[in-house]
Amino acid sequence: MKEITYLKAINEAVDEEMARDPTVFIMGEDVRAWGAPFGEFMGLFDKYGPKRVLDTPIDERAIIGVAVGAATTGMRPIANIMFTEFLCVCMSEILNALCKTRYMTGGKVKLPVTIMGYCGAGQSAAGEHSSCLDGALMRATGLKIAVPSTPYDIKGLIKSAIREDNPVIVPYHLNLIANGLKGEVPEEEYTIPLGKADIKREGSDVTVVATYLMLHRALAAATKLQEKGISVEVIDPRTLVPLDKQAIINSVKKTGKLVIMDEEPITGSAAGEISAIMAEEAFDLLDAPIKRVCAPDTPIPCTPPLEKLWMPDEEELIKAVTEICS
Amino acid sequence: MAIAKEKLIWMYRTMVLHREFDERVAKEFAAGNIPGFIHLSQGHEAIGAGAMAALRADDYITAHHRAHGHLLAKGGKPEGIMAELYGKKTGCMKGKGGSQHMTDPDVGHVGSDALLGTGTLQAAGAALSCKLKGIDRVTVCFFGDGALNTGAVHGALNIAAAWQLPLVFICENNKWAESTSIYDTTNLTKLTDRAFGYGIPGVAVDANDVLAVYEVVGKAVANARKGGGPTFIEAKTCRQRAHYEGDTETYRPKEEVDDCKKRDPIPRFRKKLVEMGILTEKEADKIHQEALGAIDKAVKFAEESPYPEPEEVLTDVHA
Numbered sequence: 001m002k003e004i005t006y007l008k009a010i011n012e013a014v015d016e017e018m019a020r021d022p023t024v025f026i027m028g029e030d031v032r033a034w035g036a037p038f039g040e041f042m043g044l045f046d047k048y049g050p051k052r053v054l055d056t057p058i059d060e061r062a063i064i065g066v067a068v069g070a071a072t073t074g075m076r077p078i079a080n081i082m083f084t085e086f087l088c089v090c091m092s093e094i095l096n097a098l099c100k101t102r103y104m105t106g107g108k109v110k111l112p113v114t115i116m117g118y119c120g121a122g123q124s125a126a127g128e129h130s131s132c133l134d135g136a137l138m139r140a141t142g143l144k145i146a147v148p149s150t151p152y153d154i155k156g157l158i159k160s161a162i163r164e165d166n167p168v169i170v171p172y173h174l175n176l177i178a179n180g181l182k183g184e185v186p187e188e189e190y191t192i193p194l195g196k197a198d199i200k201r202e203g204s205d206v207t208v209v210a211t212y213l214m215l216h217r218a219l220a221a222a223t224k225l226q227e228k229g230i231s232v233e234v235i236d237p238r239t240l241v242p243l244d245k246q247a248i249i250n251s252v253k254k255t256g257k258l259v260i261m262d263e264e265p266i267t268g269s270a271a272g273e274i275s276a277i278m279a280e281e282a283f284d285l286l287d288a289p290i291k292r293v294c295a296p297d298t299p300i301p302c303t304p305p306l307e308k309l310w311m312p313d314e315e316e317l318i319k320a321v322t323e324i325c326s
Numbered sequence: 327m328a329i330a331k332e333k334l335i336w337m338y339r340t341m342v343l344h345r346e347f348d349e350r351v352a353k354e355f356a357a358g359n360i361p362g363f364i365h366l367s368q369g370h371e372a373i374g375a376g377a378m379a380a381l382r383a384d385d386y387i388t389a390h391h392r393a394h395g396h397l398l399a400k401g402g403k404p405e406g407i408m409a410e411l412y413g414k415k416t417g418c419m420k421g422k423g424g425s426q427h428m429t430d431p432d433v434g435h436v437g438s439d440a441l442l443g444t445g446t447l448q449a450a451g452a453a454l455s456c457k458l459k460g461i462d463r464v465t466v467c468f469f470g471d472g473a474l475n476t477g478a479v480h481g482a483l484n485i486a487a488a489w490q491l492p493l494v495f496i497c498e499n500n501k502w503a504e505s506t507s508i509y510d511t512t513n514l515t516k517l518t519d520r521a522f523g524y525g526i527p528g529v530a531v532d533a534n535d536v537l538a539v540y541e542v543v544g545k546a547v548a549n550a551r552k553g554g555g556p557t558f559i560e561a562k563t564c565r566q567r568a569h570y571e572g573d574t575e576t577y578r579p580k581e582e583v584d585d586c587k588k589r590d591p592i593p594r595f596r597k598k599l600v601e602m603g604i605l606t607e608k609e610a611d612k613i614h615q616e617a618l619g620a621i622d623k624a625v626k627f628a629e630e631s632p633y634p635e636p637e638e639v640l641t642d643v644h645a
Contacts (some may be wrong), residue, residue: 025458051458057488062447062481069451072436073386075458077451097444101437106420107642108431142643165645 001184006176009151009185010040010116013158014078016189018048021076024162027054028063028080036080038118038177060086064093064115068101072109076162081117083129084171087137098167099142110165114158119171120213120263121311123178126302130174132212132263134240134270137169144168144194145240149176149215151183153238156192164194173212181216194239197247203233206321207251209274210261211237214312218261221314221321230325240270248274249282256287257324261317266294291320329540334604335613337379337536341371341592343617344395347404350621351394351411355571359629360411364425365392369566372591373498374399376539377466380547386452386465388437388445391426396468401433404624414631421634422642443478445469446495450482453491453556464550466494466543472503474520475511483558487524490555494546497558498533500565505577521558533561534591537598564589 004012018024025048026041032055035042045053056063060081067079081087087094094115102109121130137145146161146168148154154172161168200215201222210218215236222232233251237244252258258278262271271292278290293312301307348366355364370392378399381387389396397407402418410417411425418430426440436452439445449467456463473479474497486493499517501508514520521528527549531542539561546557564586568575575583599605605613 054489057481057484059477059481059484061478062450062485065444065447065478065481066451066454066485069388069436069448069453070455070458071451072431072448073452073455075455092441093444093447096441097437097439097448102645103642104419104423104427105429105431105642106417106422107645108419109436110645 002187003182003184004151006151006154006172006181006183007038007040009155010158010172011042011044013155014041014162015044015047017159017162018044018052023074024076024078025052025054026078026080027056027067029056029058029082031055031080037082041080060089061093064090065097067113068093068097068111071111071113072101076112078114078116078162081115084117084119084133084169085128085131086117087133094143095140099140103142111167112165113167114161115167115169117171118174118177120173120175121300121307122175122213124302124304124307125174127299130300132171134211134262135264135268135272138240138270138273142167143241146170146194147211147238147240148172149212149236151181152185153192153198153236155185156190157194157238159191160194163191168194175213192238195242195244197235197237197244199233199247199251200236201232201234203231203255205231205255206257206259206325207233207235207248207255208259208261208317208321209235209237209248211240211270212263214261214263217312217314218317221317224314225318225321228322230321232321243274243277245277245281248278249285252278252282252285256285258286259291259293259317259320259324261293261312263312264294265297266292267297269294288324291324293317293320329537331604333379334599337375337540338595338599338605338610339613339617340375340378340399341536341595342613343404343620344371344374344398345592346614346617346621347394347398350625352567352571354625361413362424364571365569366567366571367392367395367565369564369586369590370498370500370533371395372536372539372595373468373496373533373561373563376536377496377543379540380544381464381466384434385463386434386436386449387468388449388452388465389428389435389468390438390442390445390470390473391440392470393428393438393468394425397428397430397433397435400435402430402435404620405627406430408624409628409631412628412631413633414628415634415638416627416631420638420642442473443469443476443482446473446479446482449493450486450491453486453493454489457489457491462492462551464492464494464547466496466547468496468498470503471497471499471501471508471517474508474517483520483524483526483556486556487526490553492550492553493556494543494550495556495558496543497560498563499560500563502565502569502578504569517560518558524558526556526558528558528560530560530562533563534589534594536591536595
């Protein structure tokens, strides 16, 4: 094993897949000189050249639309969208061109497009550079969604995403990049299948499902709750589509209680969809109503004190878990 | 310009098939045999036929919601297209796409969009594919004057010009974006002026003259194939029917429609071919009869084909 950052793990995954398959290329804003604004593609232009790392105009609609056409004609584009919030600019290309073309052609084309970009609050990036859009993206029927929380996961998930013959989005959390999150990854090559959750901490009293930065907050809260005598099982779904429902059901079989922590406004969040699935499929296993620890239904404020209040945190999770276990 | 006799006859045959196909679709739709939203393209036939005559079989195209004819011209089979319109299992997209998305990647037609302009971006992607792979295929995207005002077409023109992609833009200007005149929604009288803003050549062509279309597209394709980058072509055409089947077209002067029909590209080309000694009247009639026969066969095939199995609703989302 070796220890690398979350950012370096992105770089290694993309580098390895570009070396493995000459049809893989990156297109996006500022990917050449900067290797993207936080440098996740640094060095790849020098290594692979201008036919593999393409700076695009600031036109997100073009990035996705062109990626769709390149994919249907035999390439495997990585469409870097910089901040996933910019997907709002090109939602028709996502919902229609990218996600429906295979279906509407009766299965005659494949869409091996990997979309990447930053998500997440905590950097005072304000209302248009901070959101996680997972709930909305779950409704982009046809799109697979990876939600990586660790260097190990992001590397393995990106490699699988690039090899997947279907569109996959891999948002990565800006706080985990900016704070230099480190973790161990194997020296040798590995991938993580899409649709396989990971139990990040075993426990017996309550199940907490969390992603990205929230997963780390959940782990910190679980440590504190252990001191209070509450044993928390923390599940990282790792992909929201496909969702490893069975992993959550298996955990709830043991704990009987479910809390979902999600860095999104509560209405229309991924937490809402997971709650609905569990209410339908695991109702008999639950001893208490499901709780969601999400953000309020507001835009994300810029100023640090308000942004901090907006983001779900350890204390809110501890409160929710304590209530559900009382 | 010497064009082989076979190519001239192919263009004529393709235009006639396109015309008679859409005429039959209008009848079958009116009779309730075809579901959905139908946009026909009588009057536009010289564009698909002229452009496709200038392409190789392995070149790519994308088109739009008014595009049964483009697929026929690219090599799509009338049976598969008609069955698609009928929503049948044997349709070229298994009945899952329908009229507005008429596409068949098997013959190099890689997308028809009904959210206008999208197809030009996909065409830029196909052209990028070819450029990155180092193969000399050219892509042609067809779109209407209405789509010209979308951000998607701007994005495609800009990126194709910046990256010098092997892509030909053909704007089918029939002057009407649904019920709105293009000249009410731009301040241009010459749509080719747009090309100047992207630093690429812009050429207008009378799209009632298939040989003029063939010549202009041929030059643009040859230029793109040798690495000369994209060209914008305004194909000045005429929509003989209303925007969609069922549109009463109260917004358009009747004289314009009459004038449209007077400039019909098919009789004009037929006359020319007869004058050139390429076809006799009898041979031209035979081409019409053959087209009608092919369409009868396609309708019979569509009628007799089954609908997709119920489980098909869930398939083809993912590879």
